[in-house]
Amino acid sequence: MTALQELLYKIADDQLIIGHRNSEWTGFGPLLEEDIAFSSMAQDKVGQSYALYQMLNSLGEPPPDTVAFMREASLFRNCQLVELPNGEYDFSLIRHFLFDTAEALRFEMLTQSSHIPLAELSKKIRGELRYHTLHANTWIRQLGSATEESITRLQHSLEYALPYALGIFEPSPYEDELIDARIFAGEQALYLRWQEVVEEVLRPTQLSLPAWGSLTPRLGGRQGRHTEHLAHLLEEMSEVFRIDPAAEW
């Protein structure tokens, strides 16, 4: 696998899995408006993963349906954060905030990529993600300063999610190559920008960030080491497709 392919796989897998999780809120949100919002974001993210898998297909990888619905969990390169179950709304919201902040910055950086198709696609995706981060930031600021329960819940979920969020930035074996070829400016650069934005959004709230140095990142996702949740998710996702993978549905 080339450096570019590895990069595309991890981003596409992130989008597919978080999109799938977001779609699980359909019909269960705390307000109808939140059902609808999570479903919109799910459609964007799954659509983005589809576009990235198509790009991989043009680089010689199998078609999007095959890579999404037929790979085993150990071949997925998503970070563990996105595969965790939705839990309660506080966890889903915190994950949405931490992950989408990173996403928005990642695609912003990728608009400068030397791989032109990726730079072009990233411009489109950046526009969609702007609404995702607006949504996350609005809710974090409101619930992060409202009632004792909302603040406690968000704080608890923040502390639980942060080590997994650091797993977003797990370096790839191709880091130097990607940076040298100007395909992507690298996970470390992304991580530093992400820290700044996370701190800025949380500042006016009553939520507090632990010292960054005190956290132990949950790594492994980028190498195909996952929690048990991913295999269950994939089993469900491919349940119909695998009845007959050669059939058209």
Added chain:
Amino acid sequence: MYGGGTTFDGAGADTVASEDPGRLQAFEARIALGEKIEPTDWMPALYRRQLIRMIEQHAHSEIIGALPEGTWITRAPGFKRKLSLMAKVQDEVGHAQLLYSAAETLGKTREEMITDLISGKSKYSNIFNYPAYTWADACFISWLVDAGAIVNQLANAKGSYGPYCRALERICAEESFHLKYGHHCVIYLAAGTPQQRAMFQEALNRWWQPMMHFFGPADKLSDHTRILMKWKVKMATNDAMRNQFLDMYVPKILELGFTIPDPKLAKNPGTGVWNYTEPDWEEFKRVIQGDGPCNRERLEVRRIAEARGRWVREALRSPRAVYSMPLA
């Protein structure tokens, strides 16, 4: 989506007698001219009550209807279906949002309506009390249940209450995409492997009776029904809508080579009326009263979602909440 067979409140037709005759006459004259009644206009108490009941049932049907199909979002085979089904079910939840707003213009809050749904006081379309066992069941719902809903909604969109009609126009535009999506899914099953064809035939066998129930039993033409039809609350009889559905969709189902599980089903070429085996109306009543295969599960899901989301709604009402305007 939505089923017909709205259960109207039988009592209260007599309350019309106590309305101001001058106002009542002016109200009825406006409706006869095809004018729309708006929220701030005078209206008889019975009109208001029946509309709340009807719009509320419709809204509940949308959110409960999202559940049997929603369980297939995470299983939809392939990107094309996954993306379409997500968008479709999201539309249904959006319809509920529109309809609760339309009902609120008549004086009942969304919270009160949801409370009545969970307590079992308010009803929703009976068909969603049946389980979607396979992907083909989800395809049946997307195609044929939505088709039935369109028959019903197009009729109601010509009704007399402005906010409901405007909501229905928007809803029908979206439903027509659902119908195309559902039909497309079924065509692929029909043209697929023997196993895929069998999946849809089995779904058709399971869903035909609930589909026949969908429009409700034959109307008793009471004084009450006559008033509702005169006021353009109820726009067509249940039988007329069922007949229209059969007229439009039986040929399409047969065209795909499937067998409809009713040997008596045939159109009388002279009258244009379809003959069919009467579905089991005792079962229909039992299910409406809460004893269907999924009634408890559907309401339980809704109850749990409401309970789990309570802290979020309370936090939004908190005076300490720093409202941040999302400036796009």
